Amino acid sequence: MTVATPPKRSQHPRSHARPSRPLARAERPPVRSTLGRYVAPDGRSREVVKRPGHAGSVLVIDRDERTLGDRRLVAHLGADEPARNAELVCGHYLSDPHGRWCRPVSAEDLGTPDPSAGRSREPAIALPQPAERDSDFTWAATALVGRHGRAYRLGPVWNRLSIPELRWLAVPAGGAEGASEPVSVRDVVASLESYEPVRALTTSALRRHREDRAVSVAVLRAELERMNASRIVLNRGLRRAVLRAVAVQGLSMSEIALRCGRVKHDARGNASGETSWLARRVGISPEGGEREPTPWVHSEVLALIARAGLGISPREVELG
Numbered sequence: 001m002t003v004a005t006p007p008k009r010s011q012h013p014r015s016h017a018r019p020s021r022p023l024a025r026a027e028r029p030p031v032r033s034t035l036g037r038y039v040a041p042d043g044r045s046r047e048v049v050k051r052p053g054h055a056g057s058v059l060v061i062d063r064d065e066r067t068l069g070d071r072r073l074v075a076h077l078g079a080d081e082p083a084r085n086a087e088l089v090c091g092h093y094l095s096d097p098h099g100r101w102c103r104p105v106s107a108e109d110l111g112t113p114d115p116s117a118g119r120s121r122e123p124a125i126a127l128p129q130p131a132e133r134d135s136d137f138t139w140a141a142t143a144l145v146g147r148h149g150r151a152y153r154l155g156p157v158w159n160r161l162s163i164p165e166l167r168w169l170a171v172p173a174g175g176a177e178g179a180s181e182p183v184s185v186r187d188v189v190a191s192l193e194s195y196e197p198v199r200a201l202t203t204s205a206l207r208r209h210r211e212d213r214a215v216s217v218a219v220l221r222a223e224l225e226r227m228n229a230s231r232i233v234l235n236r237g238l239r240r241a242v243l244r245a246v247a248v249q250g251l252s253m254s255e256i257a258l259r260c261g262r263v264k265h266d267a268r269g270n271a272s273g274e275t276s277w278l279a280r281r282v283g284i285s286p287e288g289g290e291r292e293p294t295p296w297v298h299s300e301v302l303a304l305i306a307r308a309g310l311g312i313s314p315r316e317v318e319l320g
Contacts, residue, residue: 035090037065048074048093050086053109055079060086061105062093071105075284081240084247089284092253096276096285103291109148143171144198146191152198154205156215157182165216166205168198185223186230193236193295195319199224235297237317238305239282245310253278256309281305 035048045065053059056079062072075089143151151171156164168188169180188198202224209217245251257263257273264274279285281301283293303314310317 035060035087036094038094048090050090053077058083058086059105059109060089060093062102072102073105073109074102076109082243082247085243088243088246092275092279092284095253096279102286144188144192146188147193150191152183152188152191154201155180161216163214163216165218166209166220168202168220185220186227189227189234190295193234195234199228231299232296233299233302234295234319235281235283235302236295237319238297238302239284241306241310241312241317242278242282251310256305259309260304261308278305278309 033050035050037045037047040046046062047065048060048062051059051061053076058077058079058081060074060077062074064070074093075086077085077089143153145151152168153171154166155169155171157167157169158164167182168185170183170187171180185198185202189195192198202220206217206221206224209215242253242256245256246253252273253275254273257275257278258271259273260278262274262277263271265271276285280287280293281297282305283295283297286293299314302317306312306314306317
């Protein structure tokens, strides 16, 4: 009688029970934060994704789904905005095929600081009294950084006058070479999407050089007065209120537009709110022919959207 000999046990009994080796980090499929997809008029499939920006900000990008190229910037959201806002912006973007216009993503966008950074803190600024000679006329100021990393500071501009003018200047960021360019007070406020600290610094400079015969502040004073008297105001507070109402209260952009009396009809005569009008007014979508959304809205339109569309007082969304 032949007895079968049992197979010898491996000297390493656990070797065959080892779990499969997990994928190395480089082998793991990338996590894609896709917010939505659609088919472009040319038949190509496109997707809207979000990716982290500088200092906690978020970029919402429209790109070719297959090649991941032809990237277009839909929105650049600040770090202080709710994470839900990326989905809200995408939802509006996909719901309005006629408003799907945005510029290509640039290298500046990928390195642009958070658009909400630096708006609430007032930097220290020192404007020294002018020296007796023009050659010794120097200025020192902490630059304010606005959208796309553009920097601004107060400084002298020499023109046809015998003395320099005190103006806001757009200066090359990061110490790059290049000439400074005079800009208006309103331009700086628009870039920061905040009245402060631009207004405070301008007022301080005007007060300091009110009796100064070595520098002219006439243009700077006129620019500040025009901005303070203008009925065109910043829309950042209104935009946040609209997005908050959509995220928290469950309102749709269409319903808010309907409440404001902005109605459109489809081919069957069905009525809906004109969301593209609302998106342009609150600075989500650009105006026709423009590359970027405007940071401005007329005060009467702001009041209409606040009262009728959101049921709140305009004072709650006005920026001081």
